[in-house]
Amino acid sequence: MKAIVKIKNLEKYFGRLHVLKNINLEVDAKEVVCIIGRSGSGKSTLLRCINFLEEPSDGEIEVDGLCIPCSLKGKERRQRVFEIRLSSGMVFQEFNLFPHMTVLENVMEGPLTVKKMDKASAVKIAEMNLERVGMIIKKDEYPNRISGGQKQRVAIARALAMEPKVMLFDEPTSALDPELIGEVLTVMKSLAREGTTMLVVTHEMEFACEVANRVIVIHDGELVEQAAPADLINHPQNVHTQALLERYRAGKSPQVEA
Amino acid sequence: MSAFKAPASGKQKKNQADLIYEAQVHAKRRFNTQVALSWVAFLAFITFLFSGVTLTIGGNTFSTIKLDGEFIRSNLKFIAGGAGQTILISALSICLATILALLAALGRLSKFPPIYALSTFYVSLIRGTPLYLQIFFFYLALPQLGIILSGLWAGVLALGLNYGAYMSEIFRAGLSSVGKGQREAALAIGMTPGQTMSRIVIPQALRFAIPPTGNEFIAMLKDSALVSATGFVHELMWRATKVGRAQFNNLEALIIAAVFYWIMTLVFTSLQSRLESYMSRGER
Numbered sequence: 001m002k003a004i005v006k007i008k009n010l011e012k013y014f015g016r017l018h019v020l021k022n023i024n025l026e027v028d029a030k031e032v033v034c035i036i037g038r039s040g041s042g043k044s045t046l047l048r049c050i051n052f053l054e055e056p057s058d059g060e061i062e063v064d065g066l067c068i069p070c071s072l073k074g075k076e077r078r079q080r081v082f083e084i085r086l087s088s089g090m091v092f093q094e095f096n097l098f099p100h101m102t103v104l105e106n107v108m109e110g111p112l113t114v115k116k117m118d119k120a121s122a123v124k125i126a127e128m129n130l131e132r133v134g135m136i137i138k139k140d141e142y143p144n145r146i147s148g149g150q151k152q153r154v155a156i157a158r159a160l161a162m163e164p165k166v167m168l169f170d171e172p173t174s175a176l177d178p179e180l181i182g183e184v185l186t187v188m189k190s191l192a193r194e195g196t197t198m199l200v201v202t203h204e205m206e207f208a209c210e211v212a213n214r215v216i217v218i219h220d221g222e223l224v225e226q227a228a229p230a231d232l233i234n235h236p237q238n239v240h241t242q243a244l245l246e247r248y249r250a251g252k253s254p255q256v257e258a
Numbered sequence: 259m260s261a262f263k264a265p266a267s268g269k270q271k272k273n274q275a276d277l278i279y280e281a282q283v284h285a286k287r288r289f290n291t292q293v294a295l296s297w298v299a300f301l302a303f304i305t306f307l308f309s310g311v312t313l314t315i316g317g318n319t320f321s322t323i324k325l326d327g328e329f330i331r332s333n334l335k336f337i338a339g340g341a342g343q344t345i346l347i348s349a350l351s352i353c354l355a356t357i358l359a360l361l362a363a364l365g366r367l368s369k370f371p372p373i374y375a376l377s378t379f380y381v382s383l384i385r386g387t388p389l390y391l392q393i394f395f396f397y398l399a400l401p402q403l404g405i406i407l408s409g410l411w412a413g414v415l416a417l418g419l420n421y422g423a424y425m426s427e428i429f430r431a432g433l434s435s436v437g438k439g440q441r442e443a444a445l446a447i448g449m450t451p452g453q454t455m456s457r458i459v460i461p462q463a464l465r466f467a468i469p470p471t472g473n474e475f476i477a478m479l480k481d482s483a484l485v486s487a488t489g490f491v492h493e494l495m496w497r498a499t500k501v502g503r504a505q506f507n508n509l510e511a512l513i514i515a516a517v518f519y520w521i522m523t524l525v526f527t528s529l530q531s532r533l534e535s536y537m538s539r540g541e542r
Contacts, residue, residue: 053442085448096443100461110447113457155443162447 004029004166004197005050006067010059012045012221019045021221023059027166030195034208034229037218038244043201046218047168050199051088052081063087064165086114089159093171095151097143103130103154104139110162129157133187149180153187160191167191169200205248209233217241308513329507330514336497337514341522343493347413347482352475354418355425360460362422363429377426384423390484392416397488413485421474428470432463469537472530479522494518 005027012020019042027033037043048054050061052068060069064087068080097106107126111117117125130136133153138146143154152172159167169188173181185207192198192211202208208215209229217225217232219240225232236242310324358380365377384392397412407415436459444454486496494515502511 051446053446082448082450085446088446090443090446092439092443092446094439096437096439098440098443098458098462100465109457110449113453114448158443158447 002029004064006062008060011057013057019221023223027199029197031213032192032198032211033214034212035201035216041218042221043218044170047170047201051085051090087165088168089162089164090168091155091159091172093175095155097151097155099143102140102142106154107158107161125161129160133157147180148176149183152184156187166197171201325510326507329510333501340492340494340497341518344482347485348478350414351417351478355421358422359425359429362426363433366430381423381426384420389420392420393484409488409490413491421478425474428467432467435466436462469534472533476523476526480519
């Protein structure tokens with residue numbers, strides 16, 4: 001199968017802090033990969049390096065056949081970063097909807113401004129994607145009038161409207177009240193069923209078990225283990241994975257959906 | 259009949275929370291009424307002070323200040339005619355100031371040292387010198403360099419530059435009120451830094467900055483009086499001092515001008531507070 005995302009020898013420093021240590025990772029088309037790890041382990045940073053919201057300190061990132069090694073500089077690099085952002089959609093923990101635009105306008109913004117689509121086509125794409133996440137009835141509301149779960153579903157539609165090759169989810173349910181987590185996970189599950197390639201940083205172990213093809217464990221900036229969810233949970237090899245799973249079982253992380 | 263009785267009996271069973279709330283509303287209303295009445299009393303007192311009547315109380319004779327009614331009647335129209343110029347200067351200046359303030363605020367965010375320096379240099383220079391001097395500089399000093407500006411344009415330039423420097427802080431606060439997540443969300447869908455600024459950050463910053471800009475406009479209405487110093491802009495202050503000095507009726511002339519400035523300020527303040535509640539409507 002063709003790899004959509006390839007990460008080679010990725011290193012990331014924040015000042016003197018070494019947050020990602022020689023990460024190598026490939027994500028195939030239609031694969032759902034969950035990234036787990038304790039807070040501060042570097043899992044969000046890893047995700048943010050893929051679409052260059054964080055600059056990798058060393059190594060190379062390849063998305064949909066387009067490679068950016070760290071040595072690449074200047075105009076060519078900017079162009080490739082732009083193309084990688086086009087082929088990857090990102091969903092943030094804090095939703096980051098544009099508050100001055102309606103739900104529909106939020107989803108139209110990418111097709112309209114970035115893809116220079118005419119308004120009618122942008123509306124069509126936006127409405128189609130709002131339909132997918134079940135938010136079409138709220139299309140004329142402003143973001144501050146809808147719930148957190150609804151905001152996150154709109155944010156997912158906004159990312160989908162760009163027709164990305166891979167969806168990056170950065171703890172999409174961590175800022176939500178427990179009763180609102182379910183609706184977002186339901187949308188993500190249906191995306192997975194449709195064959196969307198997804199990389200999900202999450203604490204939702206049940207979601208990972210049910211949906212992921214592979215679970216990756218990050219500890220202190222190192223990729224310590226990766227396996228199919230059932231194998232990982234039943235036979236964790238790495239001592240840090242075992243400790244992490246213990247913590248989840250003890251319920252110390254955000255509560256999983258029932 | 260029984261249908262009318264039901265709510266009446268319900269009224270008697272009002273709970274304590276309702277009663278306390280009503281008492282608070284009542285007290286607040288009473289306070290506001292008394293404030294309004296006191297305002298009217300102060301106004302009446304001031305009017306009385308300038309009414310020119312002579313009173314005899316217990317054998318002592320008092321007389322209040324007498325204004326020259328004839329002068330007021332014949333010059334009211336002339337002085338009031340300056341209100342248009344005052345508003346024109348203020349409106350032109352606030353437009354210029356808004357543009358400069360936005361540019362200066364963007365400059366403060368720049369990572370390119372000369373741009374950042376230009377912005378801080380401009381703000382520092384303007385804030386470090388008097389507005390009065392700046393108006394004279396544009397009107398009197400520039401002609402020495404062969405640049406001749408009319409009083410109006412010298413005034414607009416000086417007021418615009420001056421207010422732009424002060425207002426850049428408002429815009430800077432507006433820009434920094436837009437969270438980092440907004441920028442990241444825009445970049446993540448493939449927007450360029452320029453598109454991110456113009457479509458996502460600046461619209462939100464402007465919403466934040468418009469109400470305080472209204473306040474600056476009101477302040478500028480009054481500072482525009484300084485432009486009269488050039489002697490060639492026929493706004494309120496210039497007209498008042500012209501006829502006041504000529505006929506030695508400065509008292510009457512300045513009172514007329516003051517009344518007009520005050521009325522304009524009241525009108526724009528009420529517009530401003532309406533704008534403010536309209537703008538904050540979405541945030542509730």
